[in-house]
Amino acid sequence: MRNNFVIHLCFVFLLMLCRDGASQPSTDKYASRQLLLRDEGLSKLNYIDLAHPERNFYVSIPVGRDLQLIGQGRVMIGTGKGYEERDIKTGAKVAELTTFDGTIAARRLRNGHTMLVGLNWQEKKGIVLLEVDQNQAVQRVINYPDFSYVRLIRETVDGNFLITSNDRVFEGKPDGSIIWQAQLAKQAKAQHAWQAQRLGNGYTLVSGGYSANFQRFDQKGVLVDSISGPPTVHPDFFAGFQVLTNGNWVVANWQGHGPGHGASGTQILEYNPAGKLVWSWKQDPNQQSSIQGVLVLDGLDINRLHVEDAQGRLVPN
Known part of the structure; x- marks a missing residue:
């Protein structure tokens, strides 16, 4: 009888352990995230696999802006002379365009061509977009x-372009006309607004650069709201962002030029559309300095070109 009682107590104890979440494998939905990061401070491309850090890499790249999944397991990065294509799993350079000195950013279009962005460029004043085909012909x-x-620029589903220009964001047609624009909320210094994306409700979401926030504008260009914080993440400069499948926004919270900023702030932030910070990733100060661009690869097919759909989300072309 005593032995049966002991066995029963052991069984109850084991049952309690099984019910204890601490004894179960982690169900954290973010624990297996894979990220591509553009570290402007160190001028490096990073691949980060949270579940398998042994796969991480940190490779030097030229100075430039933006990054995009372009298919065949490649990411495209803008450079000062055009662009480079890098293997996502190794960081190795597999293709490049170097004949357009003065390039500010590059973006692969739905038609497979690449749009280069410049300023006072190609013998023209103001913002210049240069479309080149697969043979690098204009x-x-x-x-x-x-x-x-x-x-940066983003191609809309209508074939127009959303373009950030310091404290303004506008939608331009291919004929050079402007059909929509908005003024960012005034700040103490130049905003250097970074990226704009049209959302499904017709609003336009802008990462406000030195405004250190997101700003949303309606169809008339009126500011709807701004989203930032909390202070513990040290909002400094909201740069490249991605609209996820669930509608959330992941943004790079850049902290300054050059090395030595890796301990400053939390540099990858995810907000829901209501403005709540729902996830963040703290960079490794031994590996990163100041992150300018981010791509969350979860659920994306790296063998397909990705562009933004009518909801602003990355989808295969």
Whole structure:
């Protein structure tokens, strides 16, 4: 009888352990995330696998802006002379364009061509978009002459372009006309607004650069709201971002030029559309300095070119 009682107690104890979440494998949905990061501070491309850190790499790349999944297991990065294509799993350079000195950013279009971005460039004043085909031959030149600053572009589903220009964001047509624009909320210094993306409700989401926030504008260009914080993440400069499948926004919280910023702030932030910070990733100060661009690879097919859909989400082309 006593032995049966002991066996029963052991069984109850084991049952309690099984019910204890601490004894179970982690169900953290973020624990297996894979990230591509552009570290501007160290001028490096990073691949980060949270579940398998032995696969991580940190490779030197030229100075430039933006990064994009372009298929065949490659990521494209803009450079000062055009672009480079890098293998996502190794970081090795597999292709490049180096004949357009003065390039500010590069973006692969739905038609497979690449749009290069420049300022006071190609013998034109203001913002210049240069479309080149797979043979690097120029197919189109689009000019918005009334702007004196440019960062990134995003092709809309209508074939127009959302472009950030310091404290303004606008939508331009291929004929050079402007059909929509908005003024960012005034800040103490130049914003250097980074990226704009049209959302499914017609609003336009902008990472505000030195505004250190997201700003949302309606169809008339009126500011709807701004999202940032909390102070513990040290918001400094909201740069490249991605709209996830679930509608959340993941943004790079850049902290400054050059090395030595790796201990500053939390540099990868995820917000839901209501403005709540739902996830963040703290960079390794021994590996990163100041992250400018981010791609969350979870659920994406790296063998397909990805562009933004009518909801602003990355989808295979």
